[in-house]
Amino acid sequence: MLIKKAFNRNAFWLPLITLALFAGIRSSRVGTDSGAYVWDFVSQLDTSYFKFNSDGEFGYQLLVYGLLHLTHNYFWLFFISGLIVVYCYLKTLNKYSINYTLSIFLFITLGSYTFFFNGLRQGLAMAIFTLATPYLLEKKLIPYIFICAIASLFHTSALFMLPFYFITNTNIKLIYKILGSFILSLLSSSLIINYFASTNKRYEGYAQVSESAGGLITLAFFILIAIFLYFIQYYYKIKDQIYTKLFTFYICGVSLIIPIAMLETSASGPQRFLSYFQWTLILLFPFAFKKINTSFATGIFIFLSLFYFLMRTSRFSNLTPYLINPIFDIL
Incomplete structure (x- = not known):
């Protein structure tokens, strides 16, 4: 009952902050590609030496550049990215899901949430793309193209949508x-x-x-x-x-x-x-x-979703064991 109240439509911000924090406090050792994303933070790169790569997506590079001006703690890269990703998905779920609690559960267990733990740039692009859902459903081409273009600033694959x-x-x-x-x-x-x-x-x-x-x-x-x-x-x-x-x-x-x-x-x-x-x-x-x-079919499905989540996180993308960013290690 407590979980249901915590994740109902009136508690949008609680799941947002909770899931973004869980993504933010993780170590760069969680996720196969995470180390590459945090290199500029770990190496304490001076922003005066930061170079915008013409081969890279401008939106993501701008995000990193802005954060490096403020901090060299990669927690903020993971946390801000988590806020963007989770906000975009929850915004869409809040509008279209007929079972908000189940949708959040599936958001986690089917891998949409943990995707950006590894593929950060594409995870951001995918999340931003979900905001195009109303325009896809309502046949509004121009706003749909605009959001795809914004998403492509984080990963060019969004243009293929x-x-x-x-x-x-x-x-x-x-x-x-x-x-x-x-x-x-x-x-x-x-x-x-x-x-x-x-x-x-x-x-x-x-x-x-x-x-x-x-x-x-x-x-x-x-x-x-x-x-x-x-x-x-x-x-x-x-x-x-x-x-x-x-x-x-x-x-x-x-x-x-x-x-x-x-x-x-x-x-x-x-x-x-x-x-x-x-x-x-x-x-x-x-x-x-x-x-x-039928509650039986729903129960079986929830069990299978959890099993898939455990298999996916334990066998792919180096998502387990979940390790904390050393700055939060009070020991």
């Missing part, structure tokens, strides 16, 4: 949208990945063939979720416009990623793009389980 405005809102059958996304990716993904790898050193690893599973298990998991949600939509004859558009957006995104996975690229590269679509599940699942309307 522009075509999905038209894919989602075009009045054709879903199967044609799915096939179109798959074929478009099949024909162009290799060329696009190699282009970015050749023009920006940070993306060179994206074009390299991975010797591991490359995120195929994760992708298979989200394909199964797409099939499940499609069945729910068909069986319960769901006509709700918000659910339909968000599901279209999600399943077309999954279809787009399949050819990229077939290239056997690193899971830490192009397949991260899946997270731009994955976050919609925190809105779709509450709607689906309201239709199913």
